[in-house]
Amino acid sequence: MTALNTLMRLPKLMMAGSNGKGLVGPILIILILSMMVLPLPPFLLDLLFTFNIALSIMVLLVSMYTMKALDFAAFPAVLLFTTLLRLSLNVASTRVVLMEGHTGPDAAGKVIEAFGHFLVGGNFAVGVMVFIILVVINFMVITKGAGRIAEVGARFTLDAMPGKQMAIDADLNAGLIGEDVARKRRAEVAQEADFYGSMDGASKFVRGDAVAGLLILVINIIGGLIVGVAQHGLDFSTAATTYTLLAIGDGLVAQIPALVISTAAGVIVSRVTTDEDVGGQLTGQLFANPQVLFLTAGVIGMMGLIPGMPNLAFLIIAGGLIWFGRRVMQRAASSAGAAAETPAPQVAAELQEATWDDVALVDPLGLEVGYRLISLVDKAQNGELLGRIKSIRKKFAQDIGFLVPVVHIRDNLEIKPNAYVVKLKGVQIGQGEASPGQWMAINPGQVSAPLPGTQTRDPAFGLPAVWIDGSLREQAQIYGYTVVDASTVVATHLNHLIHAHAAELLGRQEVQQLLDRIGKESPMLVQDLVPKTLSLTTVQKVLQNLLDESVPIRDMRTILDVLVEHASTVSDTTELTSLIRLALGRAISQQIYPGNEELQVIGLDGSLDRVLLQALTSSGGLEPGLADSLLRETQSAMARQAQLGLAPVLVVQHPLRVLLARFLRRSLPQLKVLSHAEIPDTRTIKVTATIGGKA
Incomplete structure (x- = not known):
């Protein structure tokens, strides 16, 4: 009665909320295992056998209505639970049959009696044949085929995983999907592989269940003969009839749900993923062509006219196929007419007012x-x-x-x-x-x-x-x-x-993401700068200035340290950029001249250097003639550097760097302009070409 009391309390536990749901699985396992040990009364056996049949029908219907295999991802676990439930019921019923079978055909409950007596007419020979046929169908046909499909499906799914992952990454990289959608699709790919792998192993449960059912039938018959004759004094004929019918009823009441579950497994693994369930696929593809129906009706009708054939049955089926084919043709004609009468959607679209959905945003x-x-x-x-x-x-x-x-x-x-x-x-x-x-x-x-x-x-x-x-x-x-x-x-x-x-690709959103990234490691550094000292726009402009001059902004900690140090006294973004370049001088030099090799650069003639400093202090800018001469000689110096296989780098005094970098950037974007102050003292400089004088 302990198992009965626990079973009666199970609905209350399941209704107890999320915590109760987590207890359902362990409680079911405990109940199933307890049925193998604790004796069960016949009435409780009737309830459990009926529940087993209902559960198998539910599983089959759910598998029929699923759109894709992952819609019933719990099926391998369900297969394990139902197999354990059937085997536990077999053990419990075997105990009752062997202990109480001498009292009559209802010793193990009304369900076993109905399956053993009414379904096979009380003939144990017929019952044995029916049971063996069911076992063969389940073991040799459905289970074996479903297991093979699951095995091949698991292999193909695992082989296709890299391609599916690459396709998801390609869609994400191309901007067709977002990160959340990509993460969800990756999870589905992994679940699909896990599902088919689990189905490959779970199909062995059903196969073992069929073998166990056959062995349990033999054990019940032989054990019943021994118990009935030796312990209860029954004659051999009475004992054979009684215990054989009880064993057959017990076997049939377990094998029929097993056959239904095996069919559900075959439906799950053999279906092709579409937007329709299995029923929709069958009716939509098997009976969609009226010509197929008419030809089939003609063949069946001709066979029905052959003398000696069951004419009435063949002609009824042929007539039904012709009627169904005409209905399919009428339905197709009415659908085509409705589509032709449907007004053009462009007319309705023209009558609609413009909305914000019509505004197409520009891709960065x-x-x-x-x-x-x-x-x-x-x-x-x-x-x-x-x-x-x-x-x-x-x-x-x-x-x-x-x-x-x-x-x-x-x-x-x-x-x-x-x-x-x-x-x-x-x-x-x-x-x-x-x-x-x-x-x-x-x-x-x-x-x-x-x-x-x-x-x-x-x-x-x-x-x-x-x-x-x-x-x-x-x-x-x-x-x-x-x-x-x-x-x-x-x-x-x-x-x-x-x-x-x-520089143009670095927007406010990217700058904010950079600051958020640094803020996780150094929150005070970011809090002291933005927005207390500098605005986000100013930080963005400084970073864009660095990118304009091909200076990476990977070292954000150093960049922010310089801004925090000088932002209170310097507000001009150009001056802030120059200060940051000084702090990043080692990285800038290393980027152009890796290692510790000598810096072979272009330099300025002393007289030209003084003229440019004078032009800078007078704020009058470069004279046209001087500008043309400077550009022409810089191009010549770069050509000499190219002949020597050297990088086009111009090194000038620090006050001149910004002026020359801005002037030469438009015409000579590949030229790098550095100041002496940006080059570390440990690096050696060699001037290989001079602007404004001979090399």
């Missing part, structure tokens, strides 16, 4: 491609450019110090098929052409022979290049060309443009 960073380049950005075609863009953003964040906005990719039929356009806040900042399937051979300046192909220029750096076939790739490398594929061409150009416009 966009890439538009011609239709021949769609394969480079299409995840279904394994477009390599999506992964490269993701790597570009990650590398930029690591090198420069902030994360650029997501690159939104769209196709544009108005541009050339092989062209692409890079836009910043809706404005074009770069364009180029790429040839998928071909390779760009870039001439770095020292090649041994020309190559056949389409002449072009590298869109990122303007170097002469040629598009060649893949068969000439190795030959081009031997000649000294730098050979890259189409996706690398686009990615390199995009990366170059992102670095060139880094």
Whole structure:
């Protein structure tokens, strides 16, 4: 009675809220295990067998109405619980059959009596055959097929996991989905793999259940004969009839729910994921074509006319198929007519007022491609450019110090098929052409022979290049060309443009995210600066000044330390930028000249240096003639540096650095202008070219 009392209290525990829900699983396990040990009265056996049948029907119906396998992700656990429940009932009923079977066919309850007597007509031979057939159907057909499908599904799901993860990352990188959606889709991919892996193992439960049911039947029959004849004095015929019918009833009442559960497992693993349940798929695909129904009706009708055949049954089925086919045709005709009578949606759209939903916001960073380049950005075609863009953003964040906005990719039929356009806040900042399937051979300046192909220029750096076939790739490398594929061409150009416009990509939101990041580690540093001393706009302007001069902002702690130190006395963003450059001098020099090598730079002639200082102090600016001469000689000095294979770096006195950097940046963006004060004392400087005098 302990198990009965616990069972009667189970609904109250389940209604106790969230804490009660957490107790349902352990309580069910305890009940199932207790049924193997504690004796159960016949009435409680009737209730539990009825509950087992109802539970199996519920599981089958839930599996029929699921849209995809993950909608019933608890099925492997349900399969385990139902299998344990059936085996526990078998053990409990076996105990009652062997102990009380001599009293009559209702010794183990009315349910077992009904299955053993009424369903098989009281004939134990028929009952044994029916039971064996059910076991064979369950074990050899349904369970074996479902287990094989689950095994193959688990293997294919695990093999497809990397591709699905890459597709999610590509959609996230392309801006098609957000971080929350990507996280949810990754969780679904992992759950799908776990589900099919669990189903592969859970199918063994049903197979073992079928074997156990067959063994329990044999044990009940043999044990019943021994107990009935030896202990209760029954004759062999009476004992065989009584205990065999009880064993058959016990076996059938367990095997029928097992067959239903196995069918549910087959439905779950064999269905193809669509927006319809299994019933909708069957009716929508099996009976959707009236021609199939009419042809089937014709074949069945012809068979029904053969003498000796059950004519009435065949003709009734043929007539039903013809009637159903006509209904399908009428329904299709009415649907087509309703669609034709439906007014054009454009008319209704024209009558609607404009709303804020019609306002299209400009993407911070966009890439538009011609239709021949769609394969480079299409995840279904394994477009390599999506992964490269993701790597570009990650590398930029690591090198420069902030994360650029997501690159939104769209196709544009108005541009050339092989062209692409890079836009910043809706404005074009770069364009180029790429040839998928071909390779760009870039001439770095020292090649041994020309190559056949389409002449072009590298869109990122303007170097002469040629598009060649893949068969000439190795030959081009031997000649000294730098050979890259189409996706690398686009990615390199995009990366170059992102670095060139880094200052414009650093918005207030990115600055705030940087401050929040630093605030987690050094909260007082951020609190003392923004907004107490400087506004967020001023900090943004200083950071943009650094990015304009190709100075990374990774060392935000040093940048904020300088701002906190000088913000109370210096308000000009240009002066604050210069002070920060002094603090970052070692990193700036290391960026241009790695290691401890000598700094071979361009210098100013002493007379030119004095003239520029005088122009700076007089605030009159550079005279046109002086400006032209300075620009011309700087270009000559840069050419000499290039011939020597040296970086174009101009080193001047600190007061002149800002003036010359602003003046030369427009015409010579690749020139770096440093001040003597920014170079650490431990580094050696060698002037290899001089502006305003001879080298």
